[in-house]
Amino acid sequence: xxxxxxxxxxxxxxxxxxxxxxxxxxxxxxxxxxxxxxxxxxxxxxxxxxxxxxxxxxxxxxxxxxxxxxxxxxxxxxxxxxxxxxxxxxxxxxxxxxxxxxxxxxxxxxxxxxxxxxxxxxxxxxxxxxxxxxxxxxxxxxxxxxxxxxxxxxxxxxxxxxxxxxxxxxxxxxxxxxxxxxxxxxxxxxxxxxxxxxxxxxxxxxxxxxxxxxxxxxxxxxxxxxxxxxxxxxxxxxxxxxxxxxxxxxxxxxxxxxxxxxxxxxxxxxxxxxxxxxxxxxxxxxxxxxxxxxxxxxxxxxxxxxxxxxxxxxxxxxxxxxxxxxxxxxxxxxxxxxxxxxxxxxxxxxxxxxxxxxxxxxxxxxxxxxxxxxxxxxxxxxxxxxxxxxxxxxxxxxxxxxxxxxxxxxxxxxxxxxxxxxxxxxxxxxxxxxxxxxxxxxxxxxxxxxxxxxxxxxxxxxxxxxxxxxxxxxxxxxxxxxxxxxxxxxxxxxxxxxxxxxx
Amino acid sequence: xxxxxxxxxxxxxxxxxxxxxxxxxxxxxxxxxxxxxxxxxxxxxxxxxxxxxxxxxxxxxxxxxxxxxxxxxxxxxxxxxxxxxxxxxxxxxxxxxxxxxxxxxxxxxxxxxxxxxxxxxxxxxxxxxxxxxxxxxxxxxxxxxxxxxxxxxxxxxxxxxxxxxxxxxxxxxxxxxxxxxxxxxxxxxxxxxxxxxxxxxxxxxxxxxxxxxxxxxxxxxxxxxxxxxxxxxxxxxxxxxxxxxxxxxx
Numbered sequence: 200x201x202x203x204x205x206x207x208x209x210x211x212x213x214x215x216x217x218x219x220x221x222x223x224x225x226x227x228x229x230x231x232x233x234x235x236x237x238x239x240x241x242x243x244x245x246x247x248x249x250x251x252x253x254x255x256x257x258x259x260x261x262x263x264x265x266x267x268x269x270x271x272x273x274x275x276x277x278x279x280x281x282x283x284x285x286x287x288x289x290x291x292x293x294x295x296x297x298x299x300x301x302x303x304x305x306x307x308x309x310x311x312x313x314x315x316x317x318x319x320x321x322x323x324x325x326x327x328x329x330x331x332x333x334x335x336x337x338x339x340x341x342x343x344x345x346x347x348x349x350x351x352x353x354x355x356x357x358x359x360x361x362x363x364x365x366x367x368x369x370x371x372x373x374x375x376x377x378x379x380x381x382x383x384x385x386x387x388x389x390x391x392x393x394x395x396x397x398x399x400x401x402x403x404x405x406x407x408x409x410x411x412x413x414x415x416x417x418x419x420x421x422x423x424x425x426x427x428x429x430x431x432x433x434x435x436x437x438x439x440x441x442x443x444x445x446x447x448x449x450x451x452x453x454x455x456x457x458x459x460x461x462x463x464x465x466x467x468x469x470x471x472x473x474x475x476x477x478x479x480x481x482x483x484x485x486x487x488x489x490x491x492x493x494x495x496x497x498x499x500x501x502x503x504x505x506x507x508x509x510x511x512x513x514x515x516x517x518x519x520x521x522x523x524x525x526x527x528x529x530x531x532x533x534x535x536x537x538x539x540x541x542x543x544x545x546x547x548x549x550x551x552x553x554x555x556x557x558x559x560x561x562x563x564x565x566x567x568x569x570x571x572x573x574x575x576x577x578x579x580x581x582x583x584x585x586x587x588x589x590x591x592x593x594x595x596x597x598x599x600x601x602x603x604x605x606x607x608x609x610x611x612x613x614x615x616x617x618x619x620x621x622x623x624x625x626x627x628x629x630x631x632x633x634x635x636x637x638x639x640x641x642x643x644x645x646x647x648x649x650x651x652x653x654x655x656x657x658x659x660x661x662x663x664x665x666x667x668x669x670x671x672x673x674x675x676x677x678x679x680x681x682x683x684x685x686x687x688x689x690x691x692x693x694x695x696x697x698x699x700x701x702x
Numbered sequence: 703x704x705x706x707x708x709x710x711x712x713x714x715x716x717x718x719x720x721x722x723x724x725x726x727x728x729x730x731x732x733x734x735x736x737x738x739x740x741x742x743x744x745x746x747x748x749x750x751x752x753x754x755x756x757x758x759x760x761x762x763x764x765x766x767x768x769x770x771x772x773x774x775x776x777x778x779x780x781x782x783x784x785x786x787x788x789x790x791x792x793x794x795x796x797x798x799x800x801x802x803x804x805x806x807x808x809x810x811x812x813x814x815x816x817x818x819x820x821x822x823x824x825x826x827x828x829x830x831x832x833x834x835x836x837x838x839x840x841x842x843x844x845x846x847x848x849x850x851x852x853x854x855x856x857x858x859x860x861x862x863x864x865x866x867x868x869x870x871x872x873x874x875x876x877x878x879x880x881x882x883x884x885x886x887x888x889x890x891x892x893x894x895x896x897x898x899x900x901x902x903x904x905x906x907x908x909x910x911x912x913x914x915x916x917x918x919x920x921x922x923x924x925x926x927x928x929x930x931x932x933x934x935x936x937x938x939x940x941x942x943x944x945x946x947x948x949x950x951x952x
Binding site for chain 1: 735838
C-alpha cells in the first residue's frame with residue numbers, strides 16, 4: 200500500500216508541474232484536437248498521427264513538450280475513430296472497427312448523440328484505467344527488470360517481434376514472422392554495434408549510420424495509407440445527430456462492471472508487444488458478447504457492446520506504454536512511433552529510463568484524457584464537420600507533411616529516398632496481407648537484439664547455454680519456442696483435437 | 703468461385719511470386735554476408751573476432767531464417783494452387799484501372815521526391831503535387847490522373863535531367879517550369895470546380911499548406927528545409943531576416 204501511495208504522490212507532483220505550466224495547454228489542446236481530427240478522418244490513423252508529429256516535434260522542441268504533443272495526439276486519435284464508426288459506419292481507425300458494430304445502429308435509431316456521449320465517457324475512463332495500470336505495473340516490472348541482462352534482452356526482443364508477427368497477421372502467421380525478419384534485416388544495415396564492421400552499405404556513406412527510424416516510420420505507415428486512400432470513394436450517408444452529446448451517468452453506473460472488465464482487457468492486450476488497439480477492441484467486444492446477459496443484442500445497437508470496445512481501445516494506450524517504458528519494446532504501432540521520438544532524443548526506454556519521464560508520461564496521459572473528454576463533449580460538432588472532407592482532398596497535404604517532417608529530422612534528402620522506398624515496399628506488403636507493425640518493431644529492436652545476443656555469447660565465450668542457464672532467459676527461450684512450435688501443423692491439429700474433446 | 707475463395711486464390715498467387723522474390727533476396731544477402739569475416743579471419747595482419755562476436759552471426763541467422771520461411775511460404779502457395787494461378791493469369795489481382803491508379807501515384811511520388819523536392823522551391827513543388835493529386839484522384843477520372851502524372855513527371859523529369867548534380871540544385875529554370883506546370887494544371891481544376899464544389903479549395907490549399915509548413919519549419923522550429931535557395935522561399939527568407947525580424951529584434 201505504501202508503494203501505491205508513494206507512486207500516487209510522485210504522480211501528483213508531476214501532474215502539478217504540468218498543470219501550472221501554461222505552455223502545456225498550448226501543446227495539449229492543439230495535439231488532442233489534431234489527434235481527434237486524424238482519428239475522425241477515415242484514411243488517417245492514430246499511428247499516422249503519432250508518426251507525423253514525431254517528424255515535426257520529435258527533436259525540435261524539448262522532450263517534455265514533445266511527449267505532450269505525441270501522447271495528446273495518440274489519445275485523441277484513438278477516441279476520434281469512434282465518430283465515423285458511429286455516424287458513417289466506417290471505422291476512422293482500425294481501433295474503432297468494433298465500435299461501429301453497435302454505434303451505427305444506435306445512430307440510425309436516432310441515438311447518435313447518446314452513443315457519442317457514451318464513447319466519450321468510456322474512452323476517458325478507459326484511458327484512466329490504462330494509465331493507472333501503467334503507473335503501478337511499470338514500477339513493479341522495473342524492479343524485476345533490474346535483473347535483466349543481455350541474454351534476457353535479446354530473447355525479449357525476439358519474443359516481441361515473434362509475438363507481434365503472430366498476433367498481427369491477418370492471413371498466415373508466417374507472413375508476420377517474415378515481416379519481422381525483414382525489419383530485423385533492415386536494422387543490420389550500417390556499422391555493427393560491437394566491431395564497427397560495415398554491413399550492406401554498398402559503398403553509400405549515408406547507410407553507414409543505418410536506417411533512421413523516422414523515415415522508416417513515415418514510409419511504413421504514411422506512404423501506403425496515402426497510396427491506398429487516393430481513390431474515389433462515395434461518402435456514406437452521415438447519420439443525423441439527434442440529442443445533445445452528454446455523458447449518460449446512469450448507463451455508466453449500470454455498466455460499471457463492463458467498463459472495468461473492458462479496461463482490464465484493453466490494458467492487458469496493450470501490454471502484449473506490438474499488438475494494437477484494434478485487437479484490444481475486438482477481444483473486449485468478443486469477451487463482452489460471450490459473458491454478457493445481453494450478448495444476443497450485440498451488433499444491434501447494444502450500449503454494452505459499444506462500451507466494451509471503446510473502453511478497451513483507449514485503455515490499450517496505457518497498456519502499450521508498459522513494455523515500451525520498461526523493456527524498450529513497443530506495445531502497439533503508435534507506441535513504436537513514440538519509441539522513434541525517444542530514440543531521436545537519445546532517450547533509451549527500458550530498465551535504465553529516468554523515472555521522472557515515466558511519471559511525466561502518466562501525468563500527460565491523465566491530462567490528455569481530460570482534454571479529450573472536454574473536447575468530445577463541447578466541440579464534437581466541429582469533428583462531425585471534418586468527417587465530410589473527402590480523403591482525396593486531405594491526403595495530398597498529408598504527403599507534403601510527411602515529406603517535410605521526414606526531411607527535417609536530420610538525414611536530408613537521403614531520408615526522403617529511404618521513406619519512399621520503404622513506403623512502396625510497405626504498400627505491396629499491405630497488399631499481400633503482411634502486417635507492417637512487426638517490420639517496424641524489427642527495425643527498432645534489431646540493433647538491440649544484435650548487440651545483446653552477441654554480447655551474451657561474448658561473455659560466455661561462445662557457450663550457448665547462457666540462454667538457458669538463467670531462470671529468466673530459460674523462461675523466455677521456452678516462450679519463444681512455444682510460440683514457434685504452436686504454429687506447426689502438428690501442434691495445431693493437437694490443439695484442435697483437445698478443443699474438440701473439451702467441447 | 704465465391705468471392706472469398708477468389709480472394710484467397712489471388713492472395714496465394716501473390717504469395718507465390720513474393721516467396722520467389724524473398725528467396726532470391728535471402729540468397730543474395732547470404733552471399734553478401736559471406737564477405738563479412740565469421741571465423742576470426744586475419745585482416746591486414748590483425749586477427750578478427752571469434753565466430754560468436756562476428757558481425758556476420760546475426761545477419762546469417764536472419765537471412766537463413768528468411769530463406770526457410772520463404773520456402774515454407776512457397777510450399778503453402780504451391781499446395782493451395784498459387785503457382786497455377788500465378789502462371790495462368792499473371793495473378794496479382796489488379797485490374798487495368800487499379801494498375802493505372804497505382805502507376806500514376808508512383809510516378810508522381812517518384813518525381814516529387816527524387817526530382818522536385820531537392821531542386822525546386824518547396825512551395826512550388828508541393829503546390830504542384832497537391833493540385834495534381836487532388837485533381838487526379840478526386841472523382842476517379844482516369845484521364846485526369848494521367849494528365850496530373852504527366853505534369854509532375856514533366857517538371858520533375860526536367861529538374862532531374864537539367865540540374866542533376868547537387869552543384870546545380872540552386873538553378874531556377876526548373877522552378878519556373880514547375881510554376882508553369884502548376885498554373886497550367888490549375889486551369890482545368892478551376893474549370894472542373896464549376897461542377898465539383900470540393901475542387902474550389904484546391905488553389906488556396908495548394909499554396910497555403912506548403913507555405914505555412916515550410917515557414918513553420920524554417921522560422922518556428924528553426925530546422926533545415928528542402929531547396930532553401932528556391933524561387934519563393936529565398937525571397938521569404940530574405941524578407942524575414944532583413945525586413946521583418948528587425949522589427950521585433952530591435
